[in-house]
Amino acid sequence: MPDREPVSLMPPPADLLDAASLFLDFDGTLVELADHPDGVVVDSRLTDLLCALGEKLEGRLALVSGRPAEDLAAMLGPDAPSVVGSHGMEFRWSDGRRERAERPVGLVESLAALRAFAEARPGVVLEDKPLGAAVHYRMNPEHEADAIALGERLAAAHGLYLQHGKMMVEVRSPGGDKGSAIRTLMADPRFAPGRPVFLGDDVTDEPGFSAVALLGGAGILVGPGRATDARYRIDDVSGVLGWLAAALGVPA
Structure with a gap:
């Protein structure tokens, strides 16, 4: 967590996703937090939105989450984009590739x-x-x-x-975080042409905000303002879905 005073952040501009590579946290960003991880329900509005975003961005879309990659992909259905799970330690690429660190003995x-x-x-x-x-x-x-x-x-x-x-x-498992995950994604030829944009709500997302900033992109904090490496802020999950829909020119 950055050792700085909270700053006032502006909403992201409407054209931020033009030619972007878009990385999205899941819980607290695309869906409301639930008391139990299994309590989250993914509806067709979200899956349709993600499919449309993937088409607009020519495949430069990935979810970067603390959840297990396979569990999150199963929730999103057969058209799920690339998914990075376990805070950057599991990769489930949309082309079928799978990469995962070894499970620690401890x-x-x-x-x-x-x-x-x-x-x-x-x-x-x-x-x-x-x-x-x-x-x-x-x-x-x-x-x-x-x-x-x-x-x-x-x-x-x-x-x-x-x-x-x-x-x-x-x-x-040590050795990775959401920042390292985004750097790995941006090294892939499909993501490399885009400007990285990452949305997240938790302190676990701060390495991702730092990574996109260093790569010339922008982070978007979801929720109340705090000390952060994000450049912009959106109030809540509803605001995120509305902003993403607006980028596509479809009703929120």
């Missing part, structure tokens, strides 16, 4: 500890991922400090990366 013990933690605390939800394990305490925020402390101990003991997020903490 996740076995970490998952068991986080499961015991969640089972002992009503309202705390465990999420088991291919390259990480997370506990969500949105329904019981009084457990935040204990969840973070446990995550810190597990990360230190097993050489894992401690990933903070909105009302969650995760221990995961």
Whole structure:
């Protein structure tokens, strides 16, 4: 997280997506946050919008999420664009290629500890991922400090990366983030011609904002203003969907 005071950001200009390579976070950006990761529903409005964006951008569209790549692609259906999951550690390219880091050995013990933690605390939800394990305490925020402390101990003991997020903490495979994911995507010949634009809402998206800025593009923060490397801001998920629809010239 940038060590700066919050700044006032303007809405993104209408022509920002012209000749862009567009990268989108999922939870909190394209869909509202849910108490449980499985509580999110993807409707036809979103899938139709993503298909139209992919056509407009000639395939230069990818989702960059903390969710497992295969799970997110399954939610989006057969026409899903390229998907990067697990905070930049899994690639599911739209042409069928698959790339994934090795699952860390230390996740076995970490998952068991986080499961015991969640089972002992009503309202705390465990999420088991291919390259990480997370506990969500949105329904019981009084457990935040204990969840973070446990995550810190597990990360230190097993050489894992401690990933903070909105009302969650995760221990995961080290070595990548959303910034490295965007750099990898932009090195691909299909994405390279575009100017990178990334939309995200969480502190997990900050490496992505930094990456697109260094590559000559722009980040768009979704939600309240904060210290960030994003250049623009949109209020909420509804605003994101409306802005993307406007870029296509279709009703929001």
